[in-house]
Amino acid sequence: MKKCTKIIAGAFLALIAAPFVIVFACPRVAATRNSYFDTNNGRLKIEYVSFGRVYRQFIEETEYSKLLKKFGFEELPPEWKPANSAELGIRRLLETQHVHHQYAKLPTDAMTFALWLQLLEGASDQEKREQLEKFRTLLRDGTPDQIHQYVMGLQQNAVSE
Numbered sequence: 001m002k003k004c005t006k007i008i009a010g011a012f013l014a015l016i017a018a019p020f021v022i023v024f025a026c027p028r029v030a031a032t033r034n035s036y037f038d039t040n041n042g043r044l045k046i047e048y049v050s051f052g053r054v055y056r057q058f059i060e061e062t063e064y065s066k067l068l069k070k071f072g073f074e075e076l077p078p079e080w081k082p083a084n085s086a087e088l089g090i091r092r093l094l095e096t097q098h099v100h101h102q103y104a105k106l107p108t109d110a111m112t113f114a115l116w117l118q119l120l121e122g123a124s125d126q127e128k129r130e131q132l133e134k135f136r137t138l139l140r141d142g143t144p145d146q147i148h149q150y151v152m153g154l155q156q157n158a159v160s161e
Helices: 002-025 062-068 106-119 125-141 144-160
Strands: 030-038 042-052 053-060 080-089 098-100
Touching: 030 106, 042 080, 042 144, 062 098, 062 106, 062 125, 106 144, 125 144
Parallel strands: none
Antiparallel strands: 030 042, 030 080, 042 053, 080 098
8 A cells, every 4th residue: 555655646746847847957848949130230149948938049140240240330239120930849739830020031131132232243342332231221220021122122123134
């Protein structure tokens, strides 16, 4: 009888301890990856969050942010805009896997602009700097739709030339 009570108590304790182990020891089992775009400096921040706790965070330089540094633009305080979220682990089965926020296209649009600017043939550094200043102002003050339309216009002009 005592042995049966010990087995039941051990199983009950294991059931109570399991969620704590999952939350703190295995954050990738149920986590969310959030990405943010810095509209002032063109960087990308990625956070891994598990049960409200950030367990990994890093900031990546993008082609656009490298161009800003190359042309000598001053670094402004970051203004992070949510780009998208993705569920990882078992949370993929319970919730929507990917959520695209209002600013989801900004990282792609900034990369497309940077590649377009690098491929401009015959443009002086001053002309490239002016284009970069115009796009930076649009990123900071414009809406995501205006930015996307501007980049799509650049692509169409590049194809037609």
